[in-house]
Amino acid sequence: MSRSEQPVGAVGRTVTRKEDRRLLTGNGNYVSDLELPRMRHVAFLRSPYGHAEILGADVTAARAHVDAVFTGDMPEMSSVELRALSALPTYIETAQPILARGKVRFAGEAVAAVVASDRYKAEDAIELIRMDYKPLPATVVAWEKPQVPVHEGAPDNVLLEREFVSGDVDAAFAESAVVVERELTTNRHAGNPMECRATVALWDKADDKLTLWSGTQVPHLVRNMLAELLGLAEGNVRVIAPDVGGGFGTKAVLYAEDVAICVMAREMRGTPLKWVEDRAEHLQAAAHARDHRYLMKVGFSSEGKITAVQADVTCNIGAYSVYPWTAGIEPLMAGGLLTGPYMVDNYRCVTRGVTTNTAYAGPYRGVARPATVFAMESMLNAGADKLGISDLDIRRLNLIPEDAVPYRMPSRLVDDSGWYGRALELCVEAVGYDDFLLEQKRRAEHGEAPIGIGFACYNELTGLGRAAAAGPRMPFRTGHDACTVRVEADGTVTVLSGVTSQGQALETTMAQVVADAVGVPYEDVNVRIGDTNEALWGFGAFSSRQAVIGGGAAHRSGEALREQILKLAAAVYEVPPGEIRLENGQFFGKDERMDTLGTLADVARIAYMESNKLPAGFEPGLQVTRFYDPIRGAFSAGAQVAIIEIDTATGELNILRWICVEDAGRVINPQVVDGQIAGSIAQGLGGALYEHLVYDRSGNLSTGTLLDYLMPTSHEIPELEIGHLSKPADNPLGVRGVGEGGTLGPNAVVAGAIRNALGIEMNHLPFTPAKVWEAMA
Amino acid sequence: MKSAPFDYVKVDSVQDCVAALAAADGDGKILAGGQSFAPVLAMRLARPRLVVDVNGIPGLAAISVDDGRIGLGALVRHVDLLEQPHSPLLAEVAGWIGHAAIRSRGTTGGSIAHADPSAELPVVAALLDARMSVVGPGGTRVVAAGDLFEDALQTTLEDDEMIVHVDMPNPQAWGFAELSRRHGDFGMITVITALVEDQWRVCIGGVAGVPFRALESEQILADGPLDADRIREAARSAAAAVEVSSDLHASATYRRAMAEEFTLRALRQATTPTMKGVA
Amino acid sequence: MRVSFALNGRMEEIDVEPRRTLADALREDLGQTGTHLGCEHGVCGACTVMVDGRPTRACLMFAVQVDGCSVTTVEGLQSDDGKLHALQTAFSECHGLQCGFCTPGMLISAMDLLHREVEPSRERIREEMSGNICRCTGYMGIVDAVEQAAKQLNALNSTTEPPAGKTD
Numbered sequence A: 001m002s003r004s005e006q007p008v009g010a011v012g013r014t015v016t017r018k019e020d021r022r023l024l025t026g027n028g029n030y031v032s033d034l035e036l037p038r039m040r041h042v043a044f045l046r047s048p049y050g051h052a053e054i055l056g057a058d059v060t061a062a063r064a065h066v067d068a069v070f071t072g073d074m075p076e077m078s079s080v081e082l083r084a085l086s087a088l089p090t091y092i093e094t095a096q097p098i099l100a101r102g103k104v105r106f107a108g109e110a111v112a113a114v115v116a117s118d119r120y121k122a123e124d125a126i127e128l129i130r131m132d133y134k135p136l137p138a139t140v141v142a143w144e145k146p147q148v149p150v151h152e153g154a155p156d157n158v159l160l161e162r163e164f165v166s167g168d169v170d171a172a173f174a175e176s177a178v179v180v181e182r183e184l185t186t187n188r189h190a191g192n193p194m195e196c197r198a199t200v201a202l203w204d205k206a207d208d209k210l211t212l213w214s215g216t217q218v219p220h221l222v223r224n225m226l227a228e229l230l231g232l233a234e235g236n237v238r239v240i241a242p243d244v245g246g247g248f249g250t251k252a253v254l255y256a257e258d259v260a261i262c263v264m265a266r267e268m269r270g271t272p273l274k275w276v277e278d279r280a281e282h283l284q285a286a287a288h289a290r291d292h293r294y295l296m297k298v299g300f301s302s303e304g305k306i307t308a309v310q311a312d313v314t315c316n317i318g319a320y321s322v323y324p325w326t327a328g329i330e331p332l333m334a335g336g337l338l339t340g341p342y343m344v345d346n347y348r349c350v351t352r353g354v355t356t357n358t359a360y361a362g363p364y365r366g367v368a369r370p371a372t373v374f375a376m377e378s379m380l381n382a383g384a385d386k387l388g389i390s391d392l393d394i395r396r397l398n399l400i401p402e403d404a405v406p407y408r409m410p411s412r413l414v415d416d417s418g419w420y421g422r423a424l425e426l427c428v429e430a431v432g433y434d435d436f437l438l439e440q441k442r443r444a445e446h447g448e449a450p451i452g453i454g455f456a457c458y459n460e461l462t463g464l465g466r467a468a469a470a471g472p473r474m475p476f477r478t479g480h481d482a483c484t485v486r487v488e489a490d491g492t493v494t495v496l497s498g499v500t501s502q503g504q505a506l507e508t509t510m511a512q513v514v515a516d517a518v519g520v521p522y523e524d525v526n527v528r529i530g531d532t533n534e535a536l537w538g539f540g541a542f543s544s545r546q547a548v549i550g551g552g553a554a555h556r557s558g559e560a561l562r563e564q565i566l567k568l569a570a571a572v573y574e575v576p577p578g579e580i581r582l583e584n585g586q587f588f589g590k591d592e593r594m595d596t597l598g599t600l601a602d603v604a605r606i607a608y609m610e611s612n613k614l615p616a617g618f619e620p621g622l623q624v625t626r627f628y629d630p631i632r633g634a635f636s637a638g639a640q641v642a643i644i645e646i647d648t649a650t651g652e653l654n655i656l657r658w659i660c661v662e663d664a665g666r667v668i669n670p671q672v673v674d675g676q677i678a679g680s681i682a683q684g685l686g687g688a689l690y691e692h693l694v695y696d697r698s699g700n701l702s703t704g705t706l707l708d709y710l711m712p713t714s715h716e717i718p719e720l721e722i723g724h725l726s727k728p729a730d731n732p733l734g735v736r737g738v739g740e741g742g743t744l745g746p747n748a749v750v751a752g753a754i755r756n757a758l759g760i761e762m763n764h765l766p767f768t769p770a771k772v773w774e775a776m777a
Numbered sequence B: 001m002k003s004a005p006f007d008y009v010k011v012d013s014v015q016d017c018v019a020a021l022a023a024a025d026g027d028g029k030i031l032a033g034g035q036s037f038a039p040v041l042a043m044r045l046a047r048p049r050l051v052v053d054v055n056g057i058p059g060l061a062a063i064s065v066d067d068g069r070i071g072l073g074a075l076v077r078h079v080d081l082l083e084q085p086h087s088p089l090l091a092e093v094a095g096w097i098g099h100a101a102i103r104s105r106g107t108t109g110g111s112i113a114h115a116d117p118s119a120e121l122p123v124v125a126a127l128l129d130a131r132m133s134v135v136g137p138g139g140t141r142v143v144a145a146g147d148l149f150e151d152a153l154q155t156t157l158e159d160d161e162m163i164v165h166v167d168m169p170n171p172q173a174w175g176f177a178e179l180s181r182r183h184g185d186f187g188m189i190t191v192i193t194a195l196v197e198d199q200w201r202v203c204i205g206g207v208a209g210v211p212f213r214a215l216e217s218e219q220i221l222a223d224g225p226l227d228a229d230r231i232r233e234a235a236r237s238a239a240a241a242v243e244v245s246s247d248l249h250a251s252a253t254y255r256r257a258m259a260e261e262f263t264l265r266a267l268r269q270a271t272t273p274t275m276k277g278v279a
Numbered sequence C: 001m002r003v004s005f006a007l008n009g010r011m012e013e014i015d016v017e018p019r020r021t022l023a024d025a026l027r028e029d030l031g032q033t034g035t036h037l038g039c040e041h042g043v044c045g046a047c048t049v050m051v052d053g054r055p056t057r058a059c060l061m062f063a064v065q066v067d068g069c070s071v072t073t074v075e076g077l078q079s080d081d082g083k084l085h086a087l088q089t090a091f092s093e094c095h096g097l098q099c100g101f102c103t104p105g106m107l108i109s110a111m112d113l114l115h116r117e118v119e120p121s122r123e124r125i126r127e128e129m130s131g132n133i134c135r136c137t138g139y140m141g142i143v144d145a146v147e148q149a150a151k152q153l154n155a156l157n158s159t160t161e162p163p164a165g166k167t168d
């Protein structure tokens, strides 16, 4: 599966990443690397209880050893709280204190903070704080009744419930040839970027100005929220996200700790405060995800067409409504996209977010869809089994076909892709389906280790514009980004983009886009991202939006800048405006054989340095800022197929082949696209097979270190075969996002392959050898 | 995740080590490879007043072979075991311990003293009845593996004692089988078998608090020719005798079944001529 | 306590508390922040450095322990004229890094592997690199990069011709 076309410009090519040199030589600039004069270090004391009343705190001993100690009941802390807002009628708004006050709601919640000369001393001091707790019964399972509610305002712990209805489900079930019902659960796990959270806050000594260095994926949002929470003029808050060691959604949250550190910085004006989260804190207190239950009922006609889908979805949203995304982030995504790339007319889904005494759930790559795809695909397999047709055929029958596009999903989202069948067939071809069937039979006859094939088809909703919101109705719409592109006086191009990068090579891809849009070499483009003082606006990295939206803004500004340049150049070289081109930084006239008229550097010099040479009517400078909003979203079609061998003695799985085909639309950088897909499949496999955040009944996290929380290594991830489709999307670059799709398949594929190999159903994730073995017994 | 403060002394003799530990009066700990101890310190699960670094003591990193026995200094690193030519079993075992960067620091003495029930070397020690030379303020004593391991992470070593040397027979044939969640992880089940003085031995790690010598299986193996049926019976017997419990990664039932399966695998490896454990 | 050791070929002397890890000393006291901390309990591999030629978790060693040792970190991989090591080039060409946080540890572990084995298979690479977790790449690019660097280093050893670099 290789790519053949050779593009001319920078877009479509694999280029040397702009990020690489510094990262490969140990010269990256991560927040944890930042060192400022007079810097002090923060450590948090965290709750050892899942649920407890705080009766009191004694900080005298600690205070004697350090610069400062803060607790939640101090007025400077208690006056700020986080309230994630949503306009959904059933939503119960709750408050999250920035340091726990009155009670603690999950083990690991920050209850106090100290500031010391280094982290070692800060950790010494938190041990001297005496907290007095009265333990309360904890609720850790979202589908169990609470003894003591987590929040007063929600006696049953339900923070939000919504119903999606389309068509007539009951009538459709009545007419179905086959109806299958299942309960499926997915395993709580988390993004766990290799760099944990890190924050440095500096409140100006004299002025009400705040600078925050943070590994955040959403610097402009953070700026906006901090300004509002702390009563600062937005322009006086600067958020800088330098190199960030992975995010995956975990860092798209404004955390209580972040705000607490800003408040502490306000109390300690002029002193930079640094907090580098350690892995134990991260596992306890950074956002978790995917702790869901699906009660599914799906009807089929006798030939295997889906007649109706009914679902009852419960998402464990943890102790707080994650700020600013709300408790709705997972349940609403689940309800909105459950039917995936399949034609479904009759749909009824009740989905709810339930608060518990566990770390709060937030965005994690794929938000809810690794779970919904698992639920939907498992139901298809169960249906196929009953109907006596193959797993492959039932998908072929039900995928949204090309001629049905634009297809309005039962949740009213509009699918613009329809290339699901193509993605699936490419996988089937690559895997050698017929050969697989023969080999499967041969092994069965010879009593060799059984193999099975698993499928997953999915639609990844990417680059959501203002009209395509799939989430909770929050008081902001994330459809647009801005980009400023300018030519500097030396003819190089600088891009100030609102995108952020946690490894996705945005510095590189934005440069590629702008290089082509303006007409300069990739090497001449320098990109600055992740600083709210530089880019006008950007919502940041989530929902696979940046290639589409940030890329669109970069492209639009680049093209507008090219127009501006050409106008000026035409006047400078005295040729008619329509008869001049800019290519590779050089101007050419109408005559293709003619030599260059001059270089961009020449014209740029005039624009900035030699205004005496500026033609009449031209202002100095060459710069353009444009926004872009795709209005709707772009669906990316994806399919994954794997062949898995099972050691029936141990339940161990051996992945023999793993194939993924996705539609990235027009590809900006093939290597980066493949990297996104491979990385997300690996995370999906982690969730399917290894990663599980487990709480005991009292709300203690049993998987608090990387010895228990198992992320896959190079040995566990198989060779991945990645193929491509390219249906240009309706946006300036024709791109579709690919940041998350890979995570959507593995749960379903592995479950399908086990079922196919052994005839057993795996409805509860993750699929450990022990569970597979027990299911066989 | 930063250690609490401690005093540090780097000793250059066993005597100084033992004296320093004795002077610390129960509040001193040996630092060998640090691959288990450093995380414990970082998580503040231990806070000794004194840390005694034994890495500078000369003469403890030697591997000696003599008359069918193999002797390991306490500071023999896992990587040294991996690279030595004398004992294929020890080389195999070392390859299963963690990863290269763990193996280049972790020591034989440290692994045995740490007594993690999922660690490989304690299983070897129990299997081969290793004899540990232990030095304390009162002099040297020799402790057999069976008398050393008390429970998970607990040994009969005194606070001021140091393992300096481990001595064990070099088996005629052996088999090794381990089930772990990921490559390099501690074993969920580790089974090692060995032929020593024409007697088969079987030891299982990762199940109970201490490595489990399956004596009944050993008897079964001694009772007649090692055909497939006998091996199967021995494995069944080992699994039936082992004490298992449920945890995050697996239920007790699964563990017991795996004890049987991996005993079978280890015995097959030890007795199938094409496999690596056969001398 | 005073500690002196060679860091990437240069003698350094620092004064540290005994409990300070080598990783913290490198990062905070010597400003060599290329060595990263991803877990501080030995599992993730981000902090892997060479101590006396052996790969070592810098989070599990105390700075006082490297007195008299020779330590190599990612900052020491380039040659003096700034030319990247074959592994660094290969990681870039094969997209063996995304966020770059695991990369310093990956490079050191890969270097150790290539010291020990001349031409490891992809399977061996996957086994031997499994002590370093990467959350971004899915390991594809990393395995490709180690394989490519091994080839280049072998070619270099047999011909003394410099390996071909990337052209764009």
Ligand SMILES: Cc1cc2nc3c(=O)[nH]c(=O)nc-3n(C[C@H](O)[C@H](O)[C@H](O)COP(=O)(O)OP(=O)(O)OC[C@H]3O[C@@H](n4cnc5c(N)ncnc54)[C@H](O)[C@@H]3O)c2cc1C
Residues within 6 Å of the ligand: B029, B030, B031, B032, B033, B034, B035, B036, B037, B038, B074, B096, B097, B098, B099, B102, B105, B106, B107, B108, B109, B110, B111, B112, B113, B114, B116, B118, B119, B120, B121, B157, B161, B162, B163, B164, B184, B185, B186, B187, C041, C042, C043
């Ligand atoms: C990521 C990771 C993975 C690992 N995987 C495995 C694995 O798969 N299998 C496995 O077996 N191990 C594994 N280990 C642990 C490793 O093997 C350790 O090296 C070993 O358990 C302890 O040896 P050490 O020399 O590092 O001892 P240290 O950590 O220095 O000490 C451990 C304990 O023993 C005491 N001690 C040390 N030496 C002596 C002595 N000579 N006499 C008396 N007491 C002593 C110390 O005081 C301390 O209490 C892993 C470690 C890590 C970090």
Ligand code: FES
Residues within 6 Å of the ligand: C036, C037, C038, C039, C040, C041, C042, C043, C044, C045, C046, C047, C048, C057, C058, C059, C060
């Ligand atoms: S930081 Fe040292 S291994 Fe993770």
Ligand code: FES
Residues within 6 Å of the ligand: A194, A245, A246, A503, C096, C097, C098, C099, C100, C101, C102, C103, C133, C134, C135, C136, C137
């Ligand atoms: S590149 Fe991000 S963790 Fe490996």
